[in-house]
Amino acid sequence: MSAIHYNIKQRQVTHMKLLVCITKTPETTAKIAFTDGDSKFDESGVQFIMNPYDEWYALVRALELKEQHGGTVTAINVGPAANDVVIRKALAIGADDAVRINAEALSAGQVAANIAAHAKDKGYDVIFTGKESIDYNGSEVGGMIAEHLNLPYVSYASHMDHDGTTATVNRDIEGGVEVVDVTGAFVLSASKGLAEQRIPNMRGIMMAKRKPMAVEEPAVTESKVSVVSYTLPEAKGGVKMIDPENMDELVRLLHEEAKVI
Amino acid sequence: MSVLVLAESPNGQFKKAAYEAVHYGAKTAASLGGECVAVVIGPADNPADLGKYGASKVVHLADYTGGIDASSYTSIIGQVAAQVGAKVVVVNHSSTGKSIAGRVAVKMDAGVVSQVNSVPTQEDGGIVVTKPVFSGKAFAKCKVAGDKCVLSLMGNALPITEIGSACPVEAGSVDVPASSVTIKERKTVDGEVPLPEAELVVSAGRGMKGPENWGIIDDLAKTIGATTACSRPVADTGWRPHHEHVGQTGVAIRPNLYIAAGISGAIQHLAGVNSSKCIVVINKDPEAPFFKAADYGVCADLFDVVPRLTEAFKKMKAQ
Ligand SMILES: Cc1cc2nc3c(=O)[nH]c(=O)nc-3n(C[C@H](O)[C@H](O)[C@H](O)COP(=O)(O)OP(=O)(O)OC[C@H]3O[C@@H](n4cnc5c(N)ncnc54)[C@H](O)[C@@H]3O)c2cc1C
Ligand SMILES: Nc1ncnc2c1ncn2[C@@H]1O[C@H](COP(=O)(O)O)[C@@H](O)[C@H]1O
Numbered sequence: 193m194s195a196i197h198y199n200i201k202q203r204q205v206t207h208m209k210l211l212v213c214i215t216k217t218p219e220t221t222a223k224i225a226f227t228d229g230d231s232k233f234d235e236s237g238v239q240f241i242m243n244p245y246d247e248w249y250a251l252v253r254a255l256e257l258k259e260q261h262g263g264t265v266t267a268i269n270v271g272p273a274a275n276d277v278v279i280r281k282a283l284a285i286g287a288d289d290a291v292r293i294n295a296e297a298l299s300a301g302q303v304a305a306n307i308a309a310h311a312k313d314k315g316y317d318v319i320f321t322g323k324e325s326i327d328y329n330g331s332e333v334g335g336m337i338a339e340h341l342n343l344p345y346v347s348y349a350s351h352m353d354h355d356g357t358t359a360t361v362n363r364d365i366e367g368g369v370e371v372v373d374v375t376g377a378f379v380l381s382a383s384k385g386l387a388e389q390r391i392p393n394m395r396g397i398m399m400a401k402r403k404p405m406a407v408e409e410p411a412v413t414e415s416k417v418s419v420v421s422y423t424l425p426e427a428k429g430g431v432k433m434i435d436p437e438n439m440d441e442l443v444r445l446l447h448e449e450a451k452v453i
Numbered sequence: 454m455s456v457l458v459l460a461e462s463p464n465g466q467f468k469k470a471a472y473e474a475v476h477y478g479a480k481t482a483a484s485l486g487g488e489c490v491a492v493v494i495g496p497a498d499n500p501a502d503l504g505k506y507g508a509s510k511v512v513h514l515a516d517y518t519g520g521i522d523a524s525s526y527t528s529i530i531g532q533v534a535a536q537v538g539a540k541v542v543v544v545n546h547s548s549t550g551k552s553i554a555g556r557v558a559v560k561m562d563a564g565v566v567s568q569v570n571s572v573p574t575q576e577d578g579g580i581v582v583t584k585p586v587f588s589g590k591a592f593a594k595c596k597v598a599g600d601k602c603v604l605s606l607m608g609n610a611l612p613i614t615e616i617g618s619a620c621p622v623e624a625g626s627v628d629v630p631a632s633s634v635t636i637k638e639r640k641t642v643d644g645e646v647p648l649p650e651a652e653l654v655v656s657a658g659r660g661m662k663g664p665e666n667w668g669i670i671d672d673l674a675k676t677i678g679a680t681t682a683c684s685r686p687v688a689d690t691g692w693r694p695h696h697e698h699v700g701q702t703g704v705a706i707r708p709n710l711y712i713a714a715g716i717s718g719a720i721q722h723l724a725g726v727n728s729s730k731c732i733v734v735i736n737k738d739p740e741a742p743f744f745k746a747a748d749y750g751v752c753a754d755l756f757d758v759v760p761r762l763t764e765a766f767k768k769m770k771a772q
Contacts, residue, residue: 220701221720224590244702300555301564326701327587330567335523335555344634345523347552350695360637365548366463366649367696368641372522374634384702385695416564420581420594425727431734431744436753439765442733445749447769450731452710453653453677 206356208263210254211316212287213307213337214246215297216271216278217327226422233327233422242278245322245382247285252387253352254320255286261356263317264288268310270295270303276405283400284392290405298415300328304336309411312341316377318359323348323383331381338379346374350385454487454600457539458508459530461549462497469613470545470650472506476613477606478543479507480572485580490537492625494521494529504620506613512537512625522634527556532627534561541573541580546605547649554605563601570610573602588701588724608649609707646680648699653679654708654729656699657687658722660715660736660755664692669756670714673763676770682706684716700725712762714755718743735759 218224218233219241225234241247254265267282267290269275279290293306311319319341321334331347338345350369351362363370364383392400434442446453458478460471479489491508493500495518500511512533517525530553534542542557544550546568558565566582570592573582579596582604586593641647648654655674661667667681674681681697688698699706701724711729715736716722723746726732734747735755744750751758 218587220724224587226591299564301558304555304559329586329588329705330555330565331551332555332558332565332567335552336559336565338524339527339556339559343524344632345552345556346634347523348548363548364696365639365641366647367645368639369696370520370548370639371637372634373637376633378633384698416599417566417595417597420596422586423592423594425589425592428746428748431747431750433744433750433752436751436758439751439758439762440768442749442751442762443765443769446710446731446733450710450748452731453766 206261206263208257208261208317208356209315210257210263210265211311211314211319212246212251212254212265212267212282213319213321213333214251214267214269214278214282215243215322215325216240216269216275217243217325220244220326224424230421230423231419240278242281243322243325245324245326247282248389249382249384249386250320250322251282251285251287252390253382254318255390256387257318257354261354266291268293268307270297270306270410272296279405280400281392283403283405284396285390286396287403289403292405292407293410294407295410295413299417300330300332300336301417302412302415304333305340305412306410307333308337308340310408311337318354318377319343319379321379321381323381334379334381341379344374344378345381346372346378347381348383349380350383352380352386454485455537455539456482456485456487456489456541456543457530457534457537458489458491458543459545459550460491460493460497460500460503460511461545461547462493462495465496466498467502468650470547470608471503472613473608473611474543474545474606475503475506475508476616477572477611479616480611481541481543481604484572484574485541490539492530492533494526500622501619504617505615507616508620510620511622513622514625514627520636520639522632522636523552523556524634525629525632526553527560528629529627530557531560533625536625540601542603544603544605546607550605554603558603561601561603563603564597564599565603566595566597567605568607569604570607572611573604585728589705589728590724607707609652609709648680648682648697648704648706651680651706652709653677654682654706654710655679655712655714656682656684656716656726657714657755658684658716659686661687661692666756667693669759669763673712673759673766676763676766679710679712684722713743714759716743717741718746
């Protein structure tokens, strides 16, 4: 799974094969409600978007690497045909082609198993995911793909340089960053800062219509994890307004009533 | 059957998160049957202390000093789980825990549920546990089929109490393949509780007008021993470091007390902080949406109110 290196007039040019996992999530201000006895997310009236971490950071950094080293960027999604709009957007932003694994996404495990099954013999140099999907907030898919493919997993990347062979990555950790070097193919999850969001232009949108989008049948259709039911958090009791001149009163309430200090 | 818990010891020291994970592991073992075994990777002061929070034994792999990557962690945990007969593995929902939970699950052929906030129970043919979804706007009850699962525990999800006494510590033995990841350095802010673990957080937004005004926020935070946070535009414009950014695209936190000054309370900001036990909002705009999500509100100029709140806390501490 390593890059092909060759020299043209002293300059090393590397052809990189890049895979970006993209998922569809409700738009960030969407109203969260449930149906079917609270067992299903109520999609009525909800607008869907590409998961921000996938679109803004993972995809754009992959495109930048391609622009720097040459190569291809493939977008992949596990989902039904309704997801094609989101996949087209990835093509409009600049991905060369796309793959949709034709199955409902049931859990991180089932999604990762399918992506790994697609990727195992393709020789991708870097497989990108977002740091988490903003609906399920699992942060699971990337590591699971890596384990299936026996590749290193570098999570929460906020910066990455890649010379074609070795990548140097800054990872977000509690209260700071960790800097790591990784050689050879790997899976990376993108956090904020990895790249600057790109807005698709008219030309990109037109070109996207002609770019190849393959539909593959799933290798794995069973899931170990399922959601039994959803609940909404209890509503807040209402705000107690405090006289700005009386901060002693606020401190007293925090101490005696809320008991948090 | 046993429950294996990774007790993280950053810089050789256990933090609250490690005790939380062990305590949760002990409760999980009590609920599902079996005992709670803790694994400690790298140097650690007093691993036997984990017994106080419910571990019946600690497997200590003290040799891993240089920091290890996700695949090495996975390999170690997979081997120790097999050695102690663990079918359930518990990690913190920390940068390390999140990076390995899914990997370990694949290795063990188990289901994974991340950011859990309840003790799992056995229900016909599976393990049931809850977690927040939609950035804390709802909770999902998840079911893992079979008897194997990996859980990452949300911070501050349950109170910890000492329930036992020091326990035996065994030196572990595993075989870890070489990794193609080298950790070159770790740059962390010393002496401050990291945001995901903080019980008290003081946060500020664009209402601060500029980075030069943060002194009053730092003073308030220092007075009560809180960690500082900020809204996204504040981190984006470089007024504050990125790791302080909380919200949907930043860190999700769950402190006991969240004080927000000069933050409007946009839905994406709330997504990261709405599970806080108590929220205090200081904003000069009575229409600021944040007041609707607050427990206590102060409608006034923060430059006037924040220093006086600091003084009031000092007065309370002096008593
Ligand atoms: C997809 C997406 C993801 C996002 N993710 C996040 C995220 O993770 N975290 C996040 O924070 N934001 C996020 N945002 C941005 C979010 O929508 C808001 O724009 C942002 O939270 C606003 O930051 P703010 O409250 O600091 O600034 P503003 O909205 O400008 O609010 C400033 C507030 O300060 C008050 N104020 C001003 N002066 C004073 C004074 N002297 N005294 C008291 N009060 C004063 C004002 O009344 C106002 O309410 C996201 C947006 C999108 C679209
Ligand atoms: N159905 C899916 N198809 C393709 N990629 C996905 C899918 N679900 C999640 N991912 C990827 O995995 C990342 C983490 O998702 P999660 O583990 O659900 O938080 C996302 O940011 C995506 O890059």
